[in-house]
Amino acid sequence: MRIGILTGGGDCPGLNAVIRAVVRKGEAEHGHEFVGFLHGWRGVMEGETIPLSIDTTRGILARGGTILLSSRTNPYRSEDGPTQVRATLARLGIDALIAIGGEDTLGVARRLGEEGVAVVGVPKTIDNDLSATDVTFGFDTAVQTAVDAIDRLHTTAESHDRVMVVEVMGRHAGWIALHSGMAGGANVVLIPERPFDIDEVVAHLEARHGDGRHSSIVVVAEGATPKEGTLALQAGGVDDFGHARLGGIGNLVTDAIAARTGWDTRATILGHVIRGGTPTAYDRMLATRFGLGAIDAVDDGDFGVMVALRGTDIVRVPLADAVAELKTVPPERYAEAEVFFG
Numbered sequence: 001m002r003i004g005i006l007t008g009g010g011d012c013p014g015l016n017a018v019i020r021a022v023v024r025k026g027e028a029e030h031g032h033e034f035v036g037f038l039h040g041w042r043g044v045m046e047g048e049t050i051p052l053s054i055d056t057t058r059g060i061l062a063r064g065g066t067i068l069l070s071s072r073t074n075p076y077r078s079e080d081g082p083t084q085v086r087a088t089l090a091r092l093g094i095d096a097l098i099a100i101g102g103e104d105t106l107g108v109a110r111r112l113g114e115e116g117v118a119v120v121g122v123p124k125t126i127d128n129d130l131s132a133t134d135v136t137f138g139f140d141t142a143v144q145t146a147v148d149a150i151d152r153l154h155t156t157a158e159s160h161d162r163v164m165v166v167e168v169m170g171r172h173a174g175w176i177a178l179h180s181g182m183a184g185g186a187n188v189v190l191i192p193e194r195p196f197d198i199d200e201v202v203a204h205l206e207a208r209h210g211d212g213r214h215s216s217i218v219v220v221a222e223g224a225t226p227k228e229g230t231l232a233l234q235a236g237g238v239d240d241f242g243h244a245r246l247g248g249i250g251n252l253v254t255d256a257i258a259a260r261t262g263w264d265t266r267a268t269i270l271g272h273v274i275r276g277g278t279p280t281a282y283d284r285m286l287a288t289r290f291g292l293g294a295i296d297a298v299d300d301g302d303f304g305v306m307v308a309l310r311g312t313d314i315v316r317v318p319l320a321d322a323v324a325e326l327k328t329v330p331p332e333r334y335a336e337a338e339v340f341f342g
Contacts, residue, residue, distance in 0.1 A: 001095040002033045003298060005052060007066040008040030008073070008105030012126045012138030013279030014287035015066040018100055020057045021291025027054050030299055035092060040101070041108055042073035045084040049092065061284060064277045075108060085112060096298045100124050102136075103323050106306060110319040113304040120297045121306035121319050122290050126275060129173035131327040132317045133308035137287040142169065142274040143179045149270055150184030150217060157215035163205060163257055163265040167250025169274060170221030173328045176274070181219035182337050188216070189337045190253070192223035193329045198256045204342040205257065220253055289314050 005022060007015050019036070026032035034052035037043035050056075050068070060067055075081030089097065096118040099109040102125035113119045123130045128139040146168050153164045166186070168176045174191025181189035188204050190196045205216050254267040279287065286309065293307035293314040306322040308315050 001030075001298070002035065002093050003295075004035045004037055004044070004049075004089065004092070004094040004097045005068065006037040006040055006044060006097070006099055006101075006105075007068045007070050007124070008099065008101035008108075009070060009124070010072075010102070010126070010275060011065045011070050012124060012275055013064045013141040013277060014137035014283040015068075015100060015124060016057075016060040016063045017279065017284050017287035018122055018124075018137070018291040018294070019052065019067065020060050021288045022098060022295045023052050023057045024054055025292055026295045026298070030295075032295075032298075035094065036068045039069050039071040040073055040105065041075050041081075041085070042071045043068075044088055044097075045073070045075055045081055047088045047092070061288075062278045064275075064279065072104070074104065076111065082112065082115065086115075086117065089117065096120065096303065098122065098294050098298065102127075103130065103326065106130075106319060107323045110304075110323055113319055118298075118301075118303040119319075120294050120303060121322060122294050123306055123308060123322065126176065127170055127173050128175040129326045129328065130322060131325050132306060132322040134311070135286065135309050137283045137290065138275075138279070139175065140282045140286075141277070141280045142176050143183065144280055145274045145277065146176060146180035146219075146270055147184045149268070149273070150180060150186065150219065153217060153268060154185065154215075157217060160264060161214035163216045163218065163254075163261075163263050165218045165220060165250050165254045165257070165265065165267045167220050167222055167267065167269045167271070169271070171223040172326055174221040174224070174334075175327075175329060177219050177221035177224070178329055178333060178337055182340065184217065184219070185340070186217045186219040188218045188341050189334075190218070190220040190224040191329055191334065192221055192225065194331075194334055195225050195227040197227050198253070198260070201253070202257060202260045205263075206261070207342045209263075218253065218257070220250055222249060224249055226252075
């Protein structure tokens with residue numbers, strides 16, 4: 001078979017491990033030929049490709065990012081986008097397509113699958129917000145990177161009696177903020193699922209400072225919003241999937257704390273730092289297992305599915321189920337973090 005591979009949406013550590021695993025098993029055990037599409041769905045629409053083989057994918061296991069590059073292109077945003085995709089696949093003789101991405105990338109894969117394209121999905125999102133899989137690769141690396149930063153910010157906050165506000169990624173789901181905040185010993189964690197009252201945040205910090213401690217760490221997900229509904233957006237509108245480009249909530253919280261307390265309060269926006277760098281051992285293993293599972297699904301002719309982690313097993317779930325709803329932080333998990341506020 002001649003199989004295409006693409007990576008769409010935001011990059012994250014572990015993408016290259018998936019590509020490597022798919023190609024290694026597919027070529028060595030089944031004699032498949034692989035074509036890499038550059039820049040996600042845009043590359044499929046425009047026919048941007050590179051050859052993939054065991055030789056060309058050597059040494060990429062530990063590399064962050066993606067050798068196939070990425071974009072947030074949505075073929076369904078243009079009238080002839082899906083037609084272009086099918087034309088490219090036919091022209092290049094592609095028998096099956098493996099799409100590695102999150103909700104948006106896999107949403108496109110689902111629609112194309114319903115229209116007859118032989119496609120298998122691999123879940124990728126550092127936000128860990130796909131409900132059909134227990135964990136997504138890249139999440140562990142993102143959390144560890146955030147915790148490393150928080151550990152360092154503790155010492156500088158203590159040295160200057162400062163409040164440090166740390167903004168991490170998390171548009172609709174606060175998993176990164178929750179895990180990194182708890183693991184990093186944050187004094188307040190703010191997530192999209194729980195609109196916050198800035199006065200309650202300040203009260204937690206004042207109680208802490210009243211106990212003789214004069215430094216604090218506040219971790220806030222980029223999608224967190226105050227109860228009154230205020231949200232700071234970056235200029236630039238929305239992407240191809242209709243998502244607003246978020247940014248600024250960390251600065252908003254910082255200014256509000258400083259105004260209410262008079263304390264020296266600083267913001268650190270981790271942003272894309274947590275997307276970059278080498279994947280952790282856990283993410284390398286999970287991404288590799290996802291890649292092996294994806295090529296097995298192709299070999300079995302089991303299309304329209306996504307590979308997923310359930311417990312310790314790699315399973316297949318319908319793409320329709322994979323993108324049906326986001327996995328958000330439940331109230332009981334946030335309550336665990338609240339024990340340590342202040």
